[in-house]
Amino acid sequence: MASYSTNEFKPGIKVLLEGEPCAILENEFVKPGKGQAFNRVRFRNLKSGRVWERTIKSGESLEAADVLDLDMEYLYEDGEFWHFMKTDGSYEQLAAPASALAEARQWLKEQGVYQVTLWNDAPIAVSPPNFLDLEVVETDPGIRGDTAQGGTKPAKLSSGAVVKVPLFIEQGDVLRVDTRSGEYVSRAKSD
Amino acid sequence: MDWAPSCTLAALAARAELLATVRGFFQARGVMEVQTGIIGAATVTEPAVESIAVPGLGYLQTSPEYQMKRLLAAGAPSIYQLGPVFRAGEAGRRHNPEFTMLEWYRLGFDDRQLMDEVAALVAAALGPAPVDRVTYADVVARAPADVEVQATGGLSARELLDLRFANGLDTLPPGRWFITDYPADQAALARRRPHDPGVAARFELVVDGLEIANGYHELTDSREQRARFERDQAARRAAGQPEHATDERLLAAIESGLPDCSGVALGFDRLLMLKLGAKSLREVMPFPIDIA
Numbered sequence: 001m002a003s004y005s006t007n008e009f010k011p012g013i014k015v016l017l018e019g020e021p022c023a024i025l026e027n028e029f030v031k032p033g034k035g036q037a038f039n040r041v042r043f044r045n046l047k048s049g050r051v052w053e054r055t056i057k058s059g060e061s062l063e064a065a066d067v068l069d070l071d072m073e074y075l076y077e078d079g080e081f082w083h084f085m086k087t088d089g090s091y092e093q094l095a096a097p098a099s100a101l102a103e104a105r106q107w108l109k110e111q112g113v114y115q116v117t118l119w120n121d122a123p124i125a126v127s128p129p130n131f132l133d134l135e136v137v138e139t140d141p142g143i144r145g146d147t148a149q150g151g152t153k154p155a156k157l158s159s160g161a162v163v164k165v166p167l168f169i170e171q172g173d174v175l176r177v178d179t180r181s182g183e184y185v186s187r188a189k190s191d
Numbered sequence: 192m193d194w195a196p197s198c199t200l201a202a203l204a205a206r207a208e209l210l211a212t213v214r215g216f217f218q219a220r221g222v223m224e225v226q227t228g229i230i231g232a233a234t235v236t237e238p239a240v241e242s243i244a245v246p247g248l249g250y251l252q253t254s255p256e257y258q259m260k261r262l263l264a265a266g267a268p269s270i271y272q273l274g275p276v277f278r279a280g281e282a283g284r285r286h287n288p289e290f291t292m293l294e295w296y297r298l299g300f301d302d303r304q305l306m307d308e309v310a311a312l313v314a315a316a317l318g319p320a321p322v323d324r325v326t327y328a329d330v331v332a333r334a335p336a337d338v339e340v341q342a343t344g345g346l347s348a349r350e351l352l353d354l355r356f357a358n359g360l361d362t363l364p365p366g367r368w369f370i371t372d373y374p375a376d377q378a379a380l381a382r383r384r385p386h387d388p389g390v391a392a393r394f395e396l397v398v399d400g401l402e403i404a405n406g407y408h409e410l411t412d413s414r415e416q417r418a419r420f421e422r423d424q425a426a427r428r429a430a431g432q433p434e435h436a437t438d439e440r441l442l443a444a445i446e447s448g449l450p451d452c453s454g455v456a457l458g459f460d461r462l463l464m465l466k467l468g469a470k471s472l473r474e475v476m477p478f479p480i481d482i483a
Binding site for chain 2: 007033038054055057058
């Protein structure tokens with residue numbers, strides 16, 4: 001199995017840390033007092049998304065993690081798994097467990113393209129695109145002619161997410177939302 | 192292709208100006224500039240410093256110390272040198288395998304007097320500011336108690352102390368700090384204090400968290416120096432590191448009479464980082480190793 005020595009560490013490298021696939025975010029070489037050198041490393045755990053900080057004796061190695069990011073189209077869920085299809089023309093499908101979906105679960109839209117992270121060919125994480133157009137399926141009636149006034153109300157979107165929207169938004173409107181912040185951006189242009 | 196320098200031309204101009212400041216500082220104090228070999232037949236034995244070999248010739252020098260001491264033994268006055276030094280495997284925000292060292296030796300100075308001069312040089316480069324002092328033991332004691340580290344087979348007591356020292360340094364408030372009273376096993380080429388042989392006459396200077404200088408009241412006892420080299424060799428053998436022949440020319444020079452002196456090595460590029468408020472050596476040197 002390939003591995004990376006501390007002197008090969010740089011941001012973006014994917015390694016196994018305590019059995020978990022991680023991406024290196026930052027690597028700092030420290031060697032005070034002409035003593036033993038250490039690497040202070042920040043990792044992102046690709047399964048949990050959490051940031052781990054570790055001090056590693058320089059010269060140690062970490063096993064490379066077989067991690068791949070793929071753009072895949074969301075198809076459907078069967079109650080246990082969420083099914084995605086490769087966009088490379090192979091029509092190959094993969095089933096992601098709930099643990100891989102995490103936050104992405106409330107941003108799913110059929111035929112939307114998502115980034116699926118594979119570890120040893122199994123999906124471990126799903127990321128939605130930064131911006132998505134989604135339909136309002138539930139909200140209080142709009143207040144027309146009052147677009148200048150501030151104030152917001154909750155609106156439930158077709159994907160399940162609830163976002164704060166301006167008062168003039170109506171059920172059936174299609175909204176552009178920022179999936180990173182969960183914020184309303186605008187009304188999407190109608191086709 | 193990455194052909195362009197990583198630092199700005201303004202940073203290069205600041206480098207030229209700082210080189211002139213340093214040379215002016217020593218000229219005013221009557222310290223002579225010297226140039227010794229970038230290649231030496233021998234190299235350091237310290238286990239934590241790795242040299243780059245030049246096949247058939249020796250090693251790129253990790254510091255000009257050995258040859259400068261041979262000059263002192265030959266009767267040279269107080270001397271300084273500004274030039275490139277090399278250390279294998281050291282690369283990062285604050286490290287590059289090749290860097291510029293300012294190293295100087297002062298005849299008749301003890302480590303305290305040399306610390307005063309280091310502080311004066313730094314003030315000349317960066318402007319005046321107070322300098323505090325803290326002992327090695329106090330730095331180690333500042334480290335968080337629960338130090339976690341990934342190391343196959345764990346850390347030796349010495350390595351653990353190195354790590355605690357590193358973590359302790361990070362807790363020092365910004366400013367200029369001399370670290371003093373290194374334990375004798377960290378003496379390297381420093382003498383031990385006559386009345387406190389467990390303590391080495393060694394100091395380092397840390398400015399805003401960046402280590403920039405390492406100085407010694409130099410060991411002039413060739414027998415003790417030889418014993419330390421041999422201890423280093425044994426440690427290298429035990430760790431499976433390359434062994435380097437003891438520098439017999441240095442030992443012969445010390446034996447013939449190295450005058451009482453103190454010496455210090457200062458990382459010139461880091462001094463420039465501090466002057467410019469740079470976060471990385473890339474901002475102060477044109478061609479760091481990845482684009483060299």
